[in-house]
Each structure stands twice: as structure tokens, then as C-alpha cells.
Amino acid sequence: MAELLVILPTRAAVLLLFFATVSGSTGPGSRESRGSSRIPSQFSEEERVAMKEALKGAIRIPTVSFSHEESNTTALAEFGEYIRKAFPTVFHSNLIQHEVVGKYSHLLTVRGSDPSLQPYMLMAHFDVVPASEEGWEVPPFSGLEQNGFIHGRGALDNKNSVMAVLQALELLLIRKYSPKRPFFIALGHDEEVSGTKGAQQISALLQTRGVQLAFLVDEGSFILEDFIPNLKKPFAMISVTEKGALDLMLQVNMTPGHSSAPPKETSIGILSAAVSRLEQTPMPNMFGNGPLKKTLKLLANEFSFPTNIILGNLWLFRPIVSRVMERNPITNALVRTTTALTMFNAGIKVNVIPPLAQATVNFRIHPSQTVHEVVELVQNIVADDRVQLHVLRSFEPLPVSPSDDQAMGYQLLQQTIQSVFPEVKIIVPGICIGNTDTRHYVNLTNGLYRFNPVFLKPQDFSSVHGINEKISVESYQNQVKFIFELIQNADTYSKPVPHQHEL
Numbered sequence: 001m002a003e004l005l006v007i008l009p010t011r012a013a014v015l016l017l018f019f020a021t022v023s024g025s026t027g028p029g030s031r032e033s034r035g036s037s038r039i040p041s042q043f044s045e046e047e048r049v050a051m052k053e054a055l056k057g058a059i060r061i062p063t064v065s066f067s068h069e070e071s072n073t074t075a076l077a078e079f080g081e082y083i084r085k086a087f088p089t090v091f092h093s094n095l096i097q098h099e100v101v102g103k104y105s106h107l108l109t110v111r112g113s114d115p116s117l118q119p120y121m122l123m124a125h126f127d128v129v130p131a132s133e134e135g136w137e138v139p140p141f142s143g144l145e146q147n148g149f150i151h152g153r154g155a156l157d158n159k160n161s162v163m164a165v166l167q168a169l170e171l172l173l174i175r176k177y178s179p180k181r182p183f184f185i186a187l188g189h190d191e192e193v194s195g196t197k198g199a200q201q202i203s204a205l206l207q208t209r210g211v212q213l214a215f216l217v218d219e220g221s222f223i224l225e226d227f228i229p230n231l232k233k234p235f236a237m238i239s240v241t242e243k244g245a246l247d248l249m250l251q252v253n254m255t256p257g258h259s260s261a262p263p264k265e266t267s268i269g270i271l272s273a274a275v276s277r278l279e280q281t282p283m284p285n286m287f288g289n290g291p292l293k294k295t296l297k298l299l300a301n302e303f304s305f306p307t308n309i310i311l312g313n314l315w316l317f318r319p320i321v322s323r324v325m326e327r328n329p330i331t332n333a334l335v336r337t338t339t340a341l342t343m344f345n346a347g348i349k350v351n352v353i354p355p356l357a358q359a360t361v362n363f364r365i366h367p368s369q370t371v372h373e374v375v376e377l378v379q380n381i382v383a384d385d386r387v388q389l390h391v392l393r394s395f396e397p398l399p400v401s402p403s404d405d406q407a408m409g410y411q412l413l414q415q416t417i418q419s420v421f422p423e424v425k426i427i428v429p430g431i432c433i434g435n436t437d438t439r440h441y442v443n444l445t446n447g448l449y450r451f452n453p454v455f456l457k458p459q460d461f462s463s464v465h466g467i468n469e470k471i472s473v474e475s476y477q478n479q480v481k482f483i484f485e486l487i488q489n490a491d492t493y494s495k496p497v498p499h500q501h502e503l
């Protein structure tokens with residue numbers, strides 16, 4: 001029953017017709033169709049060159065999201081034209097319905113030859129954060145290839161995924177592959193400014209159509225290398241949850257006056273003390289709650305003595321492990337709600353005691369806390385009635401998606417990682433410390449997975465939203481290979497028989 005594509009009556013006719021109709025030469029019944037027989041993920045030299053050139057072209061379009069109100073809309077529209085030209089087979093296929101949503105985002109509905117199978121969704125976004133040329137080895141929107149790397153803003157976040165998904169589908173269709181399981185491709189244009197015009201609208205549209213997804217895959221985690229001292233082997237982390245967020249504005253209003261006779265305390269002084277208290281008082285360490293325990297348990301075997309024993313016996317060593325994790329900013333973000341002072345505004349003239357001081361603090365909420373709990377903690381830490389708190393935006397941490405042997409999305413990712421990256425022996429569930437468009441789809445599925453099939457080192461992580469963002473040509477080609485295999489694996493997936501427990 002769960003395998004059924006659930007569609008509400010309103011749009012049922014249109015969508016069922018689209019999913020079910022077998023038409024043209026690419027239909028599963030036709031002689032030309034490859035049906036769901038396995039196609040090897042081998043690409044010619046010409047195809048490999050075309051792949052990387054297509055990514056370079058995508059990077060050259062400066063699809064920058066500056067703020068909620070401001071983005072480079074000319075570039076966003078150009079990007080839409082670009083993908084249509086780069087992937088003609090996808091955009092002309094009668095298996096695929098293409099819709100532009102929220103002016104610039106793209107939703108592709110890929111018909112499966114077996115519409116009774118529950119669809120899944122592949123997600124990515126093509127807007128990027130701004131990049132000035134300062135500090136870059138090559139201009140950020142040049143898409144230049146140097147020493148085997150394609151450079152530029154979006155190379156890792158997240159034009160690589162947009163292009164890899166479309167590229168893999170293009171190559172499958174060229175080989176006459178006809179997917180069995182229906183799926184969606186959702187390409188957002190405003191993820192960097194929270195996805196309300198893109199992903200949120202796509203999600204609303206799919207909800208009106210009554211779509212329920214088996215699972216979805218978005219950005220948000222990688223195959224990590226050198227992130228943990230003493231763990232030399234790379235490990236794939238599939239994020240099964242994501243932190244919540246709270247943007248809190250702290251404000252102090254005081255009577256303005258002449259700076260020659262200042263009061264004992266000013267709005268700036270009061271606010272500075274408040275935000276300093278927040279910075280100096282970290283939110284509670286929540287280690288031991290949530291999926292991190294499973295992550296560490298799976299990683300434990302990969303360490304040598306005594307770390308393997310320590311991580312394998314958290315019931316005993318929990319206090320030590322949680323303290324060690326606090327020392328590094330990334331692992332610290334995994335164990336608690338983080339507090340980041342990101343904006344501060346006050347003062348109008350050098351000789352005026354300012355009436356107003358404002359600071360904005362960005363909290364990323366640990367999966368075992370709520371927005372309300374964090375606001376209460378902030379009130380207690382600030383402990384000053386003169387400091388007003390205004391919630392600018394908030395959302396709760398995302399639910400934890402299943403990672404057991406019955407979880408189709410997780411199992412498919414795991415299986416595909418094992419076949420495309422045989423050198424990666426460790427695959428663990430994890431927490432995404434940043435936010436993604438995934439959260440707009442919580443009503444559509446409980447299988448929300450964040451994973452990019454790309455190797456990432458700490459210095460690469462710094463390049464995301466930083467300088468010298470780049471991806472190796474080999475890495476990108478493997479990403480295409482991964483999607484190429486994932487789509488086929490989704491077509492041959494069968495639920496494992498649950499373990500029989502002996503009486």
C-alpha cells in the first residue's frame with residue numbers, strides 16, 4: 001500500500017494520466033525502450049568532456065541571491081534557458097513534465113513505467129551566495145579549469161548537484177532508459193535566502209496534487225575526509241536530521257542625549273553586555289540525545305585503541321567524549337544549539353548618546369531542543385528587562401528520518417555509495433548543521449536525506465560560502481555516475497525481509 005502513488009481527486013486525472021500513459025518510442029512497451037534493464041555507468045571521453053563543460057557554463061551564470069528581496073533575476077532566468085539547451089533530451093522527453101515554479105525554480109516530473117511505485121525526489125539549488133573577486137585564485141564566476149579542478153562559486157554549493165542530476169538523466173535517456181519508479185527533480189532558485197519562493201512553492205504544488213514521496217535526497221552532507229583527528233579513512237555521512245534555526249533581534253532603547261554628559265549606561269553598553277553574556281554562556285551540551293550516538297557507535301570500530309573502546313562505550317565515557325566534541329567548532333555544532341552574533345547596529349553620530357542599539361543573533365537549534373526552550377534560555381542568560389527580544393524568524397529542528405534496514409532512501413544511498421565509491425567503507429547517519437530546502441518538504445515524506453556524493457575535506461568546507469570554491473573534474477564525474485546508478489537502483493529496489501527473531 002505504501003508503494004502506491006497517492007493522488008488527491010482534484011488533480012488525479014491529469015497526473016495519473018501523465019504517470020501512467022505509455023506513449024511514443026520511449027515508452028516501456030516499445031521496442032526501442034531499454035525498460036529497466038541495467039545500463040552500465042560508463043561514459044565516453046566525449047561525454048566526459050561535455051559533462052565538465054556543462055558545469056563550467058553553469059558556474060559562469062552569476063545566479064546570486066543577495067537577500068530575500070534581492071537576487072540576480074536576469075541570471076536566474078538565463079540559467080533556466082541554459083539547462084534547457086544543455087540537456088535537450090531531458091527537456092524534450094515525453095516521459096518528463098517540466099514546470100517553472102515561483103518564476104525561476106524548476107520542477108521536473110519523471111514518469112515511471114510502474115506508476116504504482118511511490119515516487120522519490122532529487123533536489124538541488126542553483127542560486128549561490130555572493131562572491132567578490134578578492135582572495136580568489138581565479139574569478140569566482142569564470143568556471144575556469146585548473147589542475148583538474150573546476151573553480152567558481154557554486155562548484156560545491158550547489159550547481160554541481162543541479163547539473164549532475166540533469167546530466168545523469170540526460171545520459172540515461174540517451175541510452176533509452178525508461179525509469180520504472182516515478183520521480184521528481186526539484187531545482188530551487190532561492191535556497192541561500194531560505195527557499196520560500198522556490199522549494200516552498202514546489203512543495204505546496206505537490207501537496208495540492210496529493211503527492212507523497214518515498215524519500216528525497218538534498219544537499220547537506222558529504223563523504224568526509226580528515227574531519228576527525230586519528231580517523232584517516234573517509235566516511236560517508238548521510239544527514240538524517242537538520243538543526244532548527246532562530247534569528248533573534250535584541251534591542252535596547254534609551255533616551256538620547258549629549259555625549260559630553262553621558263549617563264552611566266548607554267544602549268550600546270547594555271546591549272554589548274547582553275550579547276557578550278550570550279556568547280560566553282554556550283547553550284547546554286545535548287550530547288547523548290539524537291542520532292549522534294549511532295554515528296559515533298558506527299565510527300567507533302574504525303579507531304584504534306583506546307578511542308574505539310571509548311566511543312564504543314558511551315554509557316561510561318559520555319562526559320569525556322562530549323567535552324572533546326565541544327573543542328572544535330564543527331563537532332561543537334553537533335552537540336549543542338549554537339549561538340552566533342552576526343549583526344550589530346547602533347549609533348548615529350559621534351557626539352550623540354544613541355537612542356537605539358540592535359543586535360541579531362543566529363541560533364542553530366539542536367534536534368533535541370525547541371525554539372521555545374532556546375528563547376527561554378536566552379531570556380535567562382540576558383536577564384535584563386531593558387533588552388527586548390524579537391523573534392525575526394524561527395523553525396524547529398527537523399524530524400529524524402529512519403536509517404534502519406527498512407528505510408528505502410537510506411538503503412538506496414548506502415547501496416549506491418558502496419558501488420560507486422568502494423573505497424568508502426564507513427557510512428553513518430548524521431546531523432546537518434546548516435539549513436537546507438529540505439525542511440519545506442516535511443509534509444511530503446519522512447525520508448529526508450541530505451547527501452552529496454562528493455569527497456570533502458575541512459579546507460573544502462571553508463570554501464563553501466568562502467573563497468576558492470572548486471570541485472575536481474573526477475569528483476564531478478563521479479557525482480554524475482552516482483545519480484546515474486541511484487536512479488537505476490531505485491527501480492530495482494525491493495524491501496528486505498524483516499529479520500525473524502527466533503523464539
Ligand SMILES: CCCCCCCC/C=C\CCCCCCCC(=O)N[C@@H](Cc1c[nH]c2ccccc12)C(=O)O
Pocket residue numbers: 191192193194195219220221222224227228237245295330331432433434435436437461
Ligand atoms: C563526528 C562527525 C563529524 C561530522 C563533521 C560534519 C562536517 C560538516 C560537513 C558538511 C556540512 C554541510 C553544511 C551544509 C550547509 C547547508 C546549506 C547552507 O549553507 N544553508 C545556509 C542557507 C540557508 C538555507 N536555509 C536557511 C534557513 C535559515 C537560515 C539559513 C538558511 C545556512 O544554513 O545558513
Ligand SMILES: [Zn+2]
Pocket residue numbers: 125157158191219
Ligand atoms: Zn547549498
Ligand SMILES: [Zn+2]
Pocket residue numbers: 129157192465
Ligand atoms: Zn549555501
